[in-house]
Amino acid sequence: MVYLDLLIGFLKVGFFSFGGGYVSIALIREIVLSHGWMDEEMLTYMIAVSESTPGPLMVNLATYIGSSKGGILGAVIATSAVVFPAFIIILLIMLLFKSLMKNKAFQSAFDGLKPCIIGIILATGLFVAWNNLTVTTEVGFDYIAAVLTVVLATIYFGSRKIVKKGISPILLILISGIAGMLVYGF
Numbered sequence: 001m002v003y004l005d006l007l008i009g010f011l012k013v014g015f016f017s018f019g020g021g022y023v024s025i026a027l028i029r030e031i032v033l034s035h036g037w038m039d040e041e042m043l044t045y046m047i048a049v050s051e052s053t054p055g056p057l058m059v060n061l062a063t064y065i066g067s068s069k070g071g072i073l074g075a076v077i078a079t080s081a082v083v084f085p086a087f088i089i090i091l092l093i094m095l096l097f098k099s100l101m102k103n104k105a106f107q108s109a110f111d112g113l114k115p116c117i118i119g120i121i122l123a124t125g126l127f128v129a130w131n132n133l134t135v136t137t138e139v140g141f142d143y144i145a146a147v148l149t150v151v152l153a154t155i156y157f158g159s160r161k162i163v164k165k166g167i168s169p170i171l172l173i174l175i176s177g178i179a180g181m182l183v184y185g186f
Helices: 002-016 021-035 040-052 057-101 104-134 143-162 169-184
Strands: none
Touching: 002 021, 002 057, 021 040, 021 057, 021 104, 040 057, 040 104, 057 104, 104 143, 143 169
């Protein structure tokens, strides 16, 4: 039955994740928690790992969750289910794109989706940040993680002011990993 749950759950993610991987986090979180596949803390760790590894975030999460719940077959089912809707939608859009872009209703629908996607990404980012600052400590709030978050955000946004392109995400990930090792120890 877990295979069917993985298939249906990740098909939902694939069909309704307009806006990319960060939008999908809210849907994946809902599905994972409703099935009891992992807890909040483990999901937060997996989001961090999935962001740090090559490939799309929701594909990485689907593969890991599928693998942990159903082995290799579970990973194949979850990954295929999350990718299949986008594959079909892109094929359809490619076939209809030129005529659709001339259609005012289509353009209006996409203009209406933009604020929704921004809101979902912002809410998910705040949720992940809050979870990261509160879940990983018995004290209730991890002040060290809060300071590291502010420092890394300052580095990121400050570099955009100094260097027009900003700091490379890869360099920022390396800096945060080194800072984590220095602050939290090995």
